[in-house]
Every structure is written in structure tokens, then in C-alpha cells.
Amino acid sequence: MKVDYVAKAARLAAATTLSVIALSAFTLTALPIPAQAAGGHGTGHGNAAHGAPGNAADVTRTIEIKMFDNYYEPEELSIKEGETVRFIVTNAGEFLHEFSIATAAMHKAHAPEMMMMMEHGVLEPDRVNWAAAEQMQASMGHGMHKEGNSVLVEPGKTGEIIWTFPQHAELEFACNIPGHYDAGMTGPIRLSH
Amino acid sequence: MNLSTFARAATLGLGLASLAAAAAQAGTYTLTVDQVTIDTGEFKKTGIGYNGASPGPVLRFQEGEDVVINVTNNLSESTSIHWHGLILPYQQDGVPKISYDGIAPGETFTYRFPIVQSGTYWFHSHSGFQEPDGAYGAIVIEPKGREPFKYDREYVVQLTDAHPHSGNRIMRNLKMSPDYYNRKQRTFGDFLTDVDKMGLDQALADRKAWGEMRMMPTDIEDLQGYTPLINGKGPSQNWTGLFEPGERVRLRFINSSAMTYFDIRIPGLKMTVVQADGNNVLPVTVDEFRIAVAETYDVIVRPEEDKAYTVFAESMGRTAFARGTLAPREGMEAEIPELRPDPLLTMADMGMAHEGHGGMNHGAMPDMDQSQMSAGSHTMPDGTTMGGMNHGAMPGMDHSQMGSGTHTMADGSTMAGMDHSAHGGMAMAAADPFYAPGSGLAPSAANGGKFLSYADLKAQKPLYEHREATREIELRLTGNMERYSWSINGIKYKDAEPIRLQYGERVRFKFVNETMMTHPMHLHGMWSIIDNGSGKRNPVKHVVSVSPGTTVYMETEVDAPGQWAFHCHLSYHADSGMFRKVIVEGGPKQAKAGLPQSTGG
Numbered sequence: 001m002k003v004d005y006v007a008k009a010a011r012l013a014a015a016t017t018l019s020v021i022a023l024s025a026f027t028l029t030a031l032p033i034p035a036q037a038a039g040g041h042g043t044g045h046g047n048a049a050h051g052a053p054g055n056a057a058d059v060t061r062t063i064e065i066k067m068f069d070n071y072y073e074p075e076e077l078s079i080k081e082g083e084t085v086r087f088i089v090t091n092a093g094e095f096l097h098e099f100s101i102a103t104a105a106m107h108k109a110h111a112p113e114m115m116m117m118m119e120h121g122v123l124e125p126d127r128v129n130w131a132a133a134e135q136m137q138a139s140m141g142h143g144m145h146k147e148g149n150s151v152l153v154e155p156g157k158t159g160e161i162i163w164t165f166p167q168h169a170e171l172e173f174a175c176n177i178p179g180h181y182d183a184g185m186t187g188p189i190r191l192s193h
Numbered sequence: 194m195n196l197s198t199f200a201r202a203a204t205l206g207l208g209l210a211s212l213a214a215a216a217a218q219a220g221t222y223t224l225t226v227d228q229v230t231i232d233t234g235e236f237k238k239t240g241i242g243y244n245g246a247s248p249g250p251v252l253r254f255q256e257g258e259d260v261v262i263n264v265t266n267n268l269s270e271s272t273s274i275h276w277h278g279l280i281l282p283y284q285q286d287g288v289p290k291i292s293y294d295g296i297a298p299g300e301t302f303t304y305r306f307p308i309v310q311s312g313t314y315w316f317h318s319h320s321g322f323q324e325p326d327g328a329y330g331a332i333v334i335e336p337k338g339r340e341p342f343k344y345d346r347e348y349v350v351q352l353t354d355a356h357p358h359s360g361n362r363i364m365r366n367l368k369m370s371p372d373y374y375n376r377k378q379r380t381f382g383d384f385l386t387d388v389d390k391m392g393l394d395q396a397l398a399d400r401k402a403w404g405e406m407r408m409m410p411t412d413i414e415d416l417q418g419y420t421p422l423i424n425g426k427g428p429s430q431n432w433t434g435l436f437e438p439g440e441r442v443r444l445r446f447i448n449s450s451a452m453t454y455f456d457i458r459i460p461g462l463k464m465t466v467v468q469a470d471g472n473n474v475l476p477v478t479v480d481e482f483r484i485a486v487a488e489t490y491d492v493i494v495r496p497e498e499d500k501a502y503t504v505f506a507e508s509m510g511r512t513a514f515a516r517g518t519l520a521p522r523e524g525m526e527a528e529i530p531e532l533r534p535d536p537l538l539t540m541a542d543m544g545m546a547h548e549g550h551g552g553m554n555h556g557a558m559p560d561m562d563q564s565q566m567s568a569g570s571h572t573m574p575d576g577t578t579m580g581g582m583n584h585g586a587m588p589g590m591d592h593s594q595m596g597s598g599t600h601t602m603a604d605g606s607t608m609a610g611m612d613h614s615a616h617g618g619m620a621m622a623a624a625d626p627f628y629a630p631g632s633g634l635a636p637s638a639a640n641g642g643k644f645l646s647y648a649d650l651k652a653q654k655p656l657y658e659h660r661e662a663t664r665e666i667e668l669r670l671t672g673n674m675e676r677y678s679w680s681i682n683g684i685k686y687k688d689a690e691p692i693r694l695q696y697g698e699r700v701r702f703k704f705v706n707e708t709m710m711t712h713p714m715h716l717h718g719m720w721s722i723i724d725n726g727s728g729k730r731n732p733v734k735h736v737v738s739v740s741p742g743t744t745v746y747m748e749t750e751v752d753a754p755g756q757w758a759f760h761c762h763l764s765y766h767a768d769s770g771m772f773r774k775v776i777v778e779g780g781p782k783q784a785k786a787g788l789p790q791s792t793g794g
Contacts, residue, residue, distance in 0.1 A: 069653065070341045070476065094654075095475075125475060125651070125730070179476030182465035183493055184343025184441055 050102045050171055053148030054084035054164035062086040067153065069093035070175065070185040077173065077189045084164040091153040095125050098175045100150030101163055101189065107174045107181060114176045123177060127154050150176075165191060222252060222262045224330075226272045226296075226318075231327050233420040234427035236357045240327030241268065241318065248425050248449070249316070249330025251349050256311040256337045262304040264296060271295045271320055274304070275717070276332065277487060278314040278471050278735040281306040283755025286717055288319045291758050291774055295320060311336035312471025313445040313489045315351065322360020325451035325764050329353065333445065334471075341653055342467045342476065344493055347443035348434040352484070352506055352515055354419040354453040355427075363416060364765055371677040374417045376512065399540075413536060413634065414510035415677075415710065416452040416765065421506060421515030431526060432517035438499050442519065443467075445491050448484040451764040454509035454711065454738075456483050458639055459502050459519065460530060464492040466645060470734040473653035480642030483509065485713040485738035487762040490645075494519070501525035509634065509711070511535035533639065541631035542709050542741035627725075629742030634711065648725050650732035656720060657750045659729035662701035666692065670739060670761070670771065672708040678769055679708075679761065685770030692759065692773050694751045696780030701748045706739045712766065713738045714747075716775065718757040722748045736762060754780035 065087055066073045079085060089099040098114075100107065117123045121132040151159035165171075174186035229242035243249025254260055266272045273295045275287035285306040289295035296302040311334040318328035331349045356363060366373040387396040426432040436442050444464075448455060458464075458481040465478045468491035476493075484490055484506075496502055501520035508514065511532050518526050625646040628635035638644040672679040681689070694700055701724075704714060714721075714737045722731050724746040731748075739745045760772035 068339075068341075071339065071343060179465055179478055182463065182478045182495070183341065183467055183476035 049166060049169050050106060050149060051163055051165045051169070054162040056086070056162060058084040058164065059086045059162060060084060062088060065089045065099055065173075067091045067093055067097040067099065067175070069095050070097070070180045070183050072099075072173065072175075072185065072187055074187070076187045079165050079189055079191055081167045081191050081193060082165060084162065086160065086162045087151075088158060088160055089151055089153055090158045091155050094155055096123060096127060096152065096154055096177055097180065097185070098150055098152045098177055099159070099161070099173060100176055101161075101171060101173050102149055103170060104172055107172060107176055107186070110176050111178070111181065115178045118178050128152060165189075167191075220258050220260050222260060223265075224249065224262060224274070225265045225267050226274075226328065227267045229327065231355055231425075233355045233422060234429040235420045238355070238357055238359075240355075241272075241323045242327050243330050246425070247327030247329070248351055248353070249328075251331040251333055252316065254308045254332065254334045256308055256334055258308045260304070260306060260308055263301055264304065265301040266296045266298055269298050271297055272318055272323060272328070273320045274316050275319040276304075276306075276314065276316050277715075278312075278489070279306070279332070280309050280718070280720075280753070283718055283753065283757060286757065288717065288758045291756050308334055310334060310471060312468055312473075313349070313447060313491050314471050315447045315449055315489070317449065319758070322364065322451075322764060322768070324449075325354075325356065325360040325363070327353075327355070329449040331445070331447055340467075341473055342443075342465075342493060343441060344443040345440035346436065347445065349424065349445045349447065350432075350434075350504065350517065351424050351447045351449055352453075352455055353422050353448075354416070354450040354508075354513075355422050356416065356419040356451070360451070360764065364768060367415065367677045367765055368769075371415065371674050374415065376417050413538065413710075414453065414508060414512055415674075417510070417512045419453065419513060421450075421453065421455070421508065421513050423504065423506070423515045423517040426517070428514065428516040428529075432504075433523060433525075434504075434517070434519050435523070436496055436519055436521060438497050438521060439495070441493050441495050443491060443493050444504075445489065446484055447489045448486055450486050452486065453513075454483060454485055454713075455506040455515065456481060456509060456636055457504070457506045459494060459504050460527070460640070461498075461502050462494045462496055462519075464494055466490055466492050466649075469650050469732055470736060472656070472733045474732055475651040475653055475730070477645065477649045478643070479638075479645040479649075480640050481636070481638040482645035483636050485711070485736055485762075487713050487715055487736045488734070488738070501527040503527040503529055505530055507532055509536075530639065536633045538709055538741065539631055539633040541629040542633055544629070544707060544742040627738075627743060627745065628740045632740065632742065634740060647723055647732070647738075650723070650725060650734075651727045651730040652732050655729050655731075656733050657722070659731075660699060662748050663698040665701040665703055667703045667705065668714075670704060670706045670708055670712050670714075672710070672766075672771070674709075677765075679766040679771035681771055681773055686760075686772035686774075687770065689773060691756070692775045694749075694775060694777050696751055696754055696777055698751045699748055700751060701746055704737065704739045704745045704747070706741055706743055706745075709741045710763075710766070711738060711740050712771065713762040714760070715762045716749060716757065716759045718753040718755070718775075718777075719749050719751060722750075724748060751777055752780075753777060 060083055063077065063085055067089065070093070087099065091097050100110070102110070114123065117136070120136045121129050122136055148161065149163065151161050153159040169191060171189040171191070172186050173189060174181050224243050225245070227242055227245050229240055229245060229247050231238050231240040231247050240247050264274055271289070273287045273289050283292055285304050286292040314332040314334065316330050316332055317324040331351050333349065363374070384396060384400065387399065391399070420427050423432040434442070446457060463478050463480060464482070465476050466482065467473060467476050468489070470489055482490060496519055499521050501518050503526070504517040504519060506515040511534065514532060516529055520526070625635050625644070625648065627647045636644050669682050671681065671683045678685065706712060715735060720733045721735055721737050722733050723737055724731055737745060737747045754777050757775045757777070758772065759775045760767040
């Protein structure tokens with residue numbers, strides 16, 4: 001599939017005299033495909049270094065996260081190793097925000113995808129444009145859907161994720177809406193025994 | 194920024210105001226206007242400064258504070274201080290003959306006004322050429338609430354263009370010979386090269402067209418031979434800001450130059466623009482940006498490696514550069530890039546591109562109906578269409594090969610001026626709609642990446658409700674280069690009637706740049722909302738840069754009674770006549786407390 005896109009991009013480039021899209025690095029947050037096939041971003045489930053989606057039955061704690069423009073409250077989290085936490089994430093700002101749990105490197109790898117979605121009109125400043133998302137899905141075979149480690153929340157709305165943390169990891173929670181992470185919309189997750 | 198960070202920044206010797214400690218307590222500040230020595234590392238000159246130095250101190254205010262600023266004039270001539278970008282009663286605005294009489298030698302004038310905003314601003318003399326001679330400083334206003342971004346430390350990065358000649362002498366020389374300071378004149382050799390390239394007829398026609406404009410393709414900086422400074426330090430003196438790897442550093446860029454635009458980059462670092470002219474914008478991450486004279490941009494960078502990074506600011510005409518360093522320790526430096534080749538103005542910058550392109554007049558882009566653009570498919574000469582293509586972010590795409598590409602359409606028109614980023618599905622490497630299509634001045638990033646455009650600026654929190662303007666005022670930016678005379682609608686300041694506005698109206702200003710120079714237009718006292726197609730999120734600024742051959746619209750909510758200055762912020766253009774007085778009629782009476790007071794001294 002990866003190869004397909006590159007070939008297609010190359011054909012397009014040749015046909016239009018324009019340089020086009022290298023799609024190889026392109027995967028969206030929530031593709032239901034294994035991490036290995038998604039370009040090694042490690043956004044898949046299971047053994048990932050950043051933990052895994054948890055079961056409601058295992059939840060030992062609920063943490064409320066408030067998202068503002070462009071910062072979180074609280075600004076950092078302390079979690080026990082292996083703990084399963086339910087995050088209730090409320091967007092109290094005017095703009096679209098994300099709450100995503102990953103390593104710094106994973107957030108960085110995720111950024112170009114979010115930029116692409118913004119440029120395709122899928123991510124508007126204050127909402128998700130689902131029509132544009134469908135269009136993008138149709139034209140490129142990629143779209144939006146929910147991912148275990150992140151939740152995208154429109155202003156005034158609330159989302160939820162349940163996450164089981166790993167034993168050892170340097171994790172951050174972050175908003176990967178273009179510009180937001182760079183402006184400091186991220187905080188450390190401290191794992192303790 | 195919290196107090197401890199501030200204390201740390203101060204102890205690191207960042208050139209912060211010695212007054213800063215007083216800021217939070219009393220709200221009383223003292224400035225003296227002094228003759229000073231300016232040492233650029235390349236030359237020394239006598240200039241003007243504040244509290245014994247140029248640049249003056251960084252004034253740190255709190256939003257909501259009532260400030261009292263005592264300014265003592267130690268010069269043998271009259272002076273003034275204008276608080277650039279601050280919203281205040283007009284009598285406190287510091288423009289001689291418009292706000293007040295100025296400050297006579299030996300006199301102390303006391304400014305009193307409330308601080309009703311936050312962000313990065315600056316102050317400077319509005320008398321004669323004292324500002325080009327060094328009379329400027331920075332203003333940092335801490336907001337009441339939390340900012341929509343986070344950083345570990347901050348620096349003011351104030352740029353200027355120190356010239357070995359005094360402002361008065363420069364103006365005399367320009368009047369005598371407008372190309373006095375243009376070291377980039379085209380030669381007979383250039384002409385022969387052109388003949389080679391375009392043939393004799395075309396080369397002659399080209400020269401004739403330029404001759405009729407009384408301009409040259411190299412007329413990008415009519416003042417050359419200066420040394421750009423960062424916080425008062427020349428390239429060899431290397432202003433340095435310290436960081437610890439992984440920290441977010443806020444850089445408050447201020448262009449306090451008399452005449453010089455800069456293209457700023459920090460090789461190895463992305464910059465996230467979070468403020469323009471003191472107002473928060475939706476954060477946009479770029480590789481490079483252009484700062485017009487008198488603008489400010491706040492960016493956040495995050496150097497993660499234990500090494501030095503060069504802050505590199507090339508003049509728009511590529512005649513000089515400012516250079517500083519971000520480093521983990523003092524004394525470190527990184528490679529200094531070469532100046533890129535100097536740009537040449539094109540016929541597009543002459544305004545020629547406006548003619549005959551029908552719907553392709555991208556100079557007026559902010560006005561364009563973009564919905565029609567995105568739906569339409571553009572047929573290329575080879576019959577392929579560009580309509581449904583998705584050129585979005587395209588990780589891995591080589592922008593450098595596309596960046597300067599001009600796409601010639603079947604009818605011979607070009608698309609260089611199009612902002613593809615605004616068109617959703619048509620995003621290619623974006624050309625900037627705030628330059629004439631084919632303009633020699635349109636910038637591109639040195640690394641092939643993202644160069645900030647006005648089109649990228651979107652207000653984080655609009656200051657005003659978005660509404661239809663009540664009327665439009667056209668201001669043609671005009672000039673006669675041969676006489677070094679600059680004007681608005683062909684009329685110089687001394688011959689012009691004031692522009693009269695009514696309190697409560699929303700005026701749409703239409704700037705039509707009929708000259709070949711870029712003009713940073715600055716309205717005092719009220720905000721300038723650039724129409725960049727973002728509707729209610731149009732950015733709120735105090736300087737609007739208008740490129741040659743373009744038309745730019747800005748809107749102003751007329752909410753400040755009194756009389757104000759409105760001018761091109763290039764010092765020698767303003768002085769020679771590209772200047773207006775604006776009178777706001779009606780509105781609430783000024784509170785007595787806001788009236789100017791003066792005490793002998």
C-alpha cells in the first residue's frame with residue numbers, strides 16, 4: 001500500500017510537471033492497521049512503548065483534563081507504572097484541541113499528518129470538518145477515526161480515553177494541532193512505582 | 194512568564210531594564226534622553242539614546258497598570274517619545290505638533306496613561322531623525338491572564354540599521370541625489386548581459402520603462418551602507434542569548450530600523466510565530482519570516498541540542514545582515530550563512546502585472562473570492578488540470594524545487610503570486626499573495642521550507658466584532674524617486690488636508706502602492722486590521738506593509754478621539770511627505786486625568 005502511493009505520486013508528478021506528495025510517511029492517528037505497516041510510528045496497539053488502550057474494568061482512577069487555548073490544566077501528570085486511567089477531556093477553549101499520550105518522538109512523527117489534515121480542511125481552527133475528512137478518505141484512502149491514545153475534542157465538548165500505562169517510558173501528553181505543540185501545548189507524564 | 198524565570202533571565206544579563214524591578218510596584222518610570230556613543234563594531238558615532246545608552250532600556254509594564262513616565266530631555270534640541278503600538282489618550286502619544294508640543298531641552302515631561310493591552314512593542318523619538326540616530330527602546334507588557342503559549346525564558350531581539358551618517362545628513366544627501374546610497378547600480382556590463390539574454394530591443398525597452406519610473410531594479414533599499422544591530426550589537430559583537438537544551442525560548446523580535454526590512458531565520462530551528470504586533474495569532478510554525486520596519490513578531494523556538502545557533506537577519510535588499518547567537522554557554526558561535534544574491538525588482542513590482550490579467554489579479558488577492566478558486570480547475574498548457582489535486586502537506590516533498598516556480602497558464606499569465614495554501618485542495622509551495630505576481634521581492638525560505646506570509650496571520654482573539662466597514666478611503670502611496678519626494682495621493686504632508694474620521698465608524702483603507710518601494714504604513718492610536726481573507730480572524734496590527742504593485746486593505750474601528758499621525762514608517766519617506774494627520778471627530782470627552790502635564794526642570 002505504501003509502495004502504491006509512492007508510485008501513484010510519481011505518476012502524478014510526471015503528468016503534471018509538478019512535484020507531488022510523497023505519501024509514504026502518511027498515516028493518520030487512528031488507522032486500524034498494525035504499527036509496522038503504518039510506517040513504524042508505533043501508533044499501533046499492544047506492546048507499544050507508550051502503553052495501550054485499557055479496559056473500563058481495570059480503571060483505578062479518573063483524571064479530568066481541561067483544555068484551553070492553548071494549554072492544559074493540569075500542566076503535568078503523575079501516574080503509577082502499569083496503571084489504567086480514565087481521562088475525561090473537556091475542551092474549554094475556542095479552538096479544536098487534542099489530548100494525546102505518546103513519546104516526544106511519536107508526537108513529532110504525528111505532526112506532519114496533522115498538518116496535512118489542516119491543509120485539506122479537515123481540521124478547521126474550531127472544528128473537525130467531517131465532510132472534508134470523508135473527501136480525503138475517498139481521494140487518498142485515509143481519514144479520521146478514533147485512536148486509543150488520543151482524543152480530538154471540539155470546543156465545548158468532552159471526550160474520553162482509557163489508557164493503560166507501561167512500566168518505563170518517557171511520555172508526554174500533547175496537542176498535535178499544527179502550531180499547538182510548538183507553542184507549548186504539552187506536558188510531561190511522570191511514571192512512578 | 195513567572196517571576197522566577199524572569200529573575201533568571203535578568204541575572205543572565207540579557208540587557209533587561211534596570212527599571213524592571215520598579216515595574217510591578219510603583220508604576221513610575223524615568224527616562225533621560227541623552228547624547229550617547231554608538232559602537233557597532235564597524236564604526237563609532239555620536240547618537241541619541243535613553244538612560245545613557247542606545248538602545249534604551251526594556252520597559253516592562255503590566256496590563257492594567259497606570260504608568261507614569263518622567264522623560265527628561267538632556268539634549269540641546271527638542272525631543273519626544275512615541276509609544277509605538279500602544280493604545281492611549283492622544284495627548285500621550287508623543288508626536289510633536291499633533292499630540293503635544295514636544296519636550297524642550299532641559300524640560301521634563303510626565304506621561305501618564307493606562308496600559309490596556311499586552312505584548313511586545315517599542316518606543317522611539319518622533320522628532321526629526323533622532324530615531325535613526327539611536328533614540329529607541331523596547332516595551333514588554335505582561336498580560337493579565339495566561340498566555341496561549343508556554344516558554345521557559347525570553348529575550349527581546351531588537352533590530353536596527355545604524356548608519357555612520359546622521360539622519361539629517363542622510364536626508365540632505367538623498368534630496369540631492371536619490372541614489373546617493375545605492376551601491377547596487379546597474380552597470381553597462383549588466384546591460385550587455387541583458388542584451389544577451391533578452392535581445393537588444395527588449396533590453397532597451399526594459400531600460401526605458403525603468404527610466405520612466407525614475408527607478409532602477411536595484412531600488413530595494415534606498416539607504417545602504419549601514420550596520421545592522423541586534424540589541425545594539427553589530428555582527429562582530431555577536432549578541433548572545435543563553436538557553437538550556439530542550440527549553441522553549443520566546444524571542445520578541447522588534448524592527449526599529451529607520452529603513453530596513455529583514456528576513457530572519459535561525460538555521461537548524463523552526464520558529465513558531467505566536468504574536469504579530471503585540472497581538473496573539475494562531476500559532477504558525479515557519480522556517481523564516483520577513484519583518485517590516487516598525488513591526489514586532491514573537492516566536493517560540495526550542496533548541497534541543499547542546500550547540501550554538503545563529504540568529505540571522507538579512508536585509509531585504511541583501512546589502513547587509515544582523516547576526517546574533519543562541520547558545521548554551523557564552524562565547525559559542527555557529528556558522529554564519531552567506532548573504533543570498535540580491536533580488537532585482539521586476540516589471541511586476543512596477544505595477545505592470547495589474548494590467549490585462551483579468552481574474553488573475555493576485556495583487557488584490559485579499560479581496561478574491563476564494564471559494565471560486567478552490568472549485569475551479571486550472572488547466573495547464575499541456576492540458577493537465579490542477580483542480581482536484583491534493584498537494585497538501587506532503588511529507589517528503591521537495592519544496593525547494595517548486596518554491597520559485599512560476600506556472601505559466603495557457604493565456605500566458607502567470608500564477609506566481611497565488612497563495613495556494615489558502616485553497617485547500619490546491620496547496621502547493623505557497624507564493625505570497627501580498628506580493629505582485631512575478632515580484633522580485635517575493636520571499637522564499639533559504640532552506641526551501643515555510644516562509645511566513647501575512648496570509649498566515651489569524652487573530653487568536655479578535656479585538657472587535659467583525660462587521661461591514663461603514664466606508665472606504667483610498668490612499669495611493671505615491672512618490673517621485675528623482676526628487677526623493679514621497680506622498681499620499683500625490684500630495685505631500687505639508688500641503689495636505691487632514692483625514693477626518695467619525696468616532697464609531699469602521700473605515701476600510703485601501704492602500705494602492707504606485708511606487709516601487711515597500712511602505713510600512715503605521716496608523717497611531719487605533720488598530721489596523723489587515724484584510725487577509727480570514728474574516729473575523731483578520732490579524733490586528735499596527736503596521737501594514739504594502740509591497741510594490743499591490744493593493745492591500747485594512748480596516749480600523751474608529752474608537753479613539755483626538756488627532757493622530759498616520760505615515761510610512763521609513764524615516765526618510767515619512768519626513769519627505771508620506772504622512773497624514775488623522776482627526777477623529779466626536780466621541781466621549783477625554784478624561785481630565787489623561788491630559789498631558791509638564792513641569793519645568
